[in-house]
Amino acid sequence: MGKRQVVTRASRVVVKVGSSSLTNRGGGLDAVRVDALVDALGDRLGAGVELVLVSSGAIATGLPTLKISRRPRDLATQQAAASVGQGILLAHYTGAFARHGRTVGQVLLTAEDVIRRSHYRNAQRTLYRLLELGVVPIVNENDTVATDEIRFGDNDRLAALVAHLVQADLLVLLSDVDGLYDGPPSRDGSSLITDVRGESDLAGVEVGGTGSGVGLGGMVTKVEAARIATSAGIPVVLTSADNAASALSGAAVGTLFHATGERSGTRLLWLRHATAGRGGLTLDPGAVDAVVRRRLSLLPAGITSVTGVFVAGDPVDLLDENGNTVARGLVNFDSTELPGLLGRSTRDLARELGPAYEREVVHRDDLVVLRP
Structure with a gap:
């Protein structure tokens, strides 16, 4: 099977990775997984592709240091864990990307930053300038200050909106599932859906689950993120973090959501999808x-x-x-x-x-x- 041209031709790519792909089951950073992901991204950077990484994992990374065994439900403790974990996570990314000769820059966003005109323009300018300087932006929701009223709620949706914000050619969603199935992947008879060209291809598809014990996202949020991106003209590849290198090289792994719409005003997309x-x-x-x-x-x-x-x-x-x-x-x-x-x-x-x-x-x- 040939390469996916929408992938191989993409010169600017947003990659989102979930907590379960970066951390151990009970929380805590899995250095081997992080390094493997960065190596996959490094190959594309070496080929001249611009990359923005939307990375979950700050809260989960901070849990062991705070001696907390499971993801807390209250916002204050989540913010505390994120405060501790974000520094650990960024430090590891800094070292891993340095091996590929790249500098990283941290960009933390809340929904408040992108629904107000002046704020979203500042975010856009910062991301553009980082890319111009050859820096890899590491984007995450600013869990340390976000309140329930101004949270994105999941990084899948954030990634779709960032892809539009930076006018990306492709969005890649990486998780612990190798693609979208027409039923629960663990159930006999469930089949991988290789291509989604519109809503009709999702008819009858059972999408459920809330993701891992350390993350927020599930397949529902990934499909919704794909809808947001594709409606704005950006194709999406959904697959597992283990398939990152193959997916980014254009191999036909996971599920490809084809673009269904055309690019529209960035701020109005934020208003539609990132606000209440x-x-x-x-x-x-x-x-x-x-x-x-x-x-x-x-x-x-x-x-x-x-x-x-x-x-x-x-x-x-x-x-x-x-x-x-x-x-x-x-x-x-x-x-x-x-x-x-x-x-x-x-x-x-x-x-x-x-x-x-x-x-x-x-x-x-x-x-x-x-x-x-």
């Missing part, structure tokens, strides 16, 4: 039509109610009269300001309150439609 609404704005039927069908900005005249607590610049959900979320956008007013503006024209508001109140509640450039 901090509050809700209920729209009248006319405003729903304007936002969803005509893709216009949301004005205060079309809003009937406000829920939640948020400030200007936060993502909010736009709801129809039945409470269904139809869109999400970055709001231009605080939740405390909006109730007094509802149902009124921007012209009247500007005349009474000043020109600052003539602007849209959500501008169409800061809005994504979620439900047609």
Whole structure:
């Protein structure tokens, strides 16, 4: 079987590796596994490919040092473990990549960093500059400061969004499973799906599980990450970390998710997939039509109610009269300001309150439609 051309032609690749592929079963870094992964990546770097590595494993790596036997459930202890483990993990990556003559740079992200315009541009500029300098960016969610409200929740989704952020040609998801199966891999009769060209190829596929005892991801998050990337024009290879070298060389291992869409605005992809609404704005039927069908900005005249607590610049959900979320956008007013503006024209508001109140509640450039 020939090489996969979407892989061999890729000049910029994002690789994501899960905790279970880097650590021992009970936690703690597995140096042999890390070195094997870096050797596989080093071969592609030597061939002139630019690489971004999205690496899980900080929490799991920190557990033995803190004498914790299993992944903690409370956020504070997770953050403590990540604080300890991230340094250990990065130190090992630094040494392993140095053997291939490469420097690494740490990039820690929270969802907050990429939903606000200035923040996401800073993240993008940093990643681009690291690649220009020949540095391998090591990206992880910033578990030490992220709260439940601003977490990505899994590095599969983060990897898909980073792939779009850096305009990658390929995303490779590495885990402890060698690909996507049409049923549980351990069950007799389950078959590996070699290619996914669209949603029809996933019909009837049983996707479940929550991953290893030290990680968060499972096959559900990997398939969702593949959807995010492929809808933005980026093909995805899903396979095991043991197959990393083969996958990166273009061998037909694991599952190839073919690109289904075209590249779109980076920030709107983040808004769609990396955020949750901090509050809700209920729209009248006319405003729903304007936002969803005509893709216009949301004005205060079309809003009937406000829920939640948020400030200007936060993502909010736009709801129809039945409470269904139809869109999400970055709001231009605080939740405390909006109730007094509802149902009124921007012209009247500007005349009474000043020109600052003539602007849209959500501008169409800061809005994504979620439900047609």
